[in-house]
Amino acid sequence: MSSTATTPDADETCAYCESRIFEHDPVCVRDCTADCGSPTYFCNYACLSAYIDANDLSTGDACNWSPE
Template sequence: MFTTVSTPEADETCAYCGSLIFDHDPICVRDCDDGCGSPAYFYNYACLSAHVDENDLTAGNACEWSPGE
């Protein structure tokens, strides 16, 4: 499996707030458990965090750490 990396267009907008991503520190996210589909771009970590919270994307995922394992 491999993923092609490319730079988004200058007018790419945030998947959460709709702002131009290059106005701040853009984040690119792919769902690689689902065939590494198209990337989603976020304006910054706050938009990514809000998107994750609002869509309950941590439920049922491996978001816990067991230091003894």
């Protein structure tokens, strides 16, 4: 599996707050479990975290840990 890194457009906006990503510290996220779909851009980690929380994306995706 391979993917190509490209620079987004200068006017690319954040998937969460719709700010221009290059006015901040941008983060690019791809779901590579299914064909490495189109990248999703966030202006910073705070927006990425808020997006994850708002869309319940972490529910059921964590490993189960037991001290035993």
